[in-house]
Amino acid sequence: xxxxxxxxxxxxxxxxxxxxxxxxxxxxxxxxxxxxxxxxxxxxxxxxxxxxxxxxxxxxxxxxxxxxxxxxxxxxxxxxxxxx
Amino acid sequence: xxxxxxxxxxxxxxxxxxxxxxxxxxxxxxxxxxxxxxxxxxxxxxxxxxxxxxxxxxxxxxxxxxxxxxxxxxxxxxxxxxxxxxxxxxxxxxxxxxxxxxxxxxxxxxxxxxxxxxxxxxxxxxxxxxxxxxxxxxxxxxxx
Numbered sequence: 001x002x003x004x005x006x007x008x009x010x011x012x013x014x015x016x017x018x019x020x021x022x023x024x025x026x027x028x029x030x031x032x033x034x035x036x037x038x039x040x041x042x043x044x045x046x047x048x049x050x051x052x053x054x055x056x057x058x059x060x061x062x063x064x065x066x067x068x069x070x071x072x073x074x075x076x077x078x079x080x081x082x083x084x
Numbered sequence: 085x086x087x088x089x090x091x092x093x094x095x096x097x098x099x100x101x102x103x104x105x106x107x108x109x110x111x112x113x114x115x116x117x118x119x120x121x122x123x124x125x126x127x128x129x130x131x132x133x134x135x136x137x138x139x140x141x142x143x144x145x146x147x148x149x150x151x152x153x154x155x156x157x158x159x160x161x162x163x164x165x166x167x168x169x170x171x172x173x174x175x176x177x178x179x180x181x182x183x184x185x186x187x188x189x190x191x192x193x194x195x196x197x198x199x200x201x202x203x204x205x206x207x208x209x210x211x212x213x214x215x216x217x218x219x220x221x222x223x224x225x226x227x228x
Contacts, residue, residue, distance in 0.1 A: 030181075031180045072173070076093070077134060082134075
């Protein structure tokens with residue numbers, strides 16, 4: 001870090017963050033089930049919008065699968081499009 | 085033959101006999117089209133996440149079946165004109181989902197062999213638990 005003189009100022013403001021990881025990769029989930037609303041709910045906001053992967057740490061592939069699952073669950077009224 | 089998963093939402097105000105009749109009509113049509121119902125579950129009356137056609141509650145039926153692709157069109161046509169059904173979704177299963185399904189079917193068979201009379205319809209919670217177990221079991225099988 002000493003070599004990168006620029007970074008030191010930056011580091012001062014950086015809070016400690018635990019490294020994010022993709023839960024589906026870690027657990028080796030074979031596929032993301034749209035019926036499993038309990039899992040899906042942890043990837044949507046209180047308002048019912050999907051969380052971006054930069055917040056959850058989900059990898060690109062699983063984020064795509066997750067999107068499909070959320071859309072399916074919404075279609076069949078297991079999840080809502082918008083929480084009032 | 086493809087594997088399909090089908091959720092049907094019936095009017096929650098329907099009597100149990102009406103639900104039986106609706107379920108029979110759906111399974112009959114699938115079998116008529118050379119299909120085979122592999123799994124059927126009743127999730128029961130649930131609150132919908134949003135209002136559909138002024139309905140706040142619905143009776144969920146869940147089917148997994150194997151059928152030729154031509155069978156889907158008539159099934160959708162039926163749902164469109166069948167009064168108790170107000171929402172449905174048919175999904176074609178992909179490879180990984182089919183593998184998980186076959187594992188779960190085998191697990192159910194094994195359980196049935198152990199205990200002669202587990203005729204009770206599994207609820208959603210049980211199903212989710214079973215899925216979790218498969219999630220752990222399946223990758224180890226793939227490695228071997």
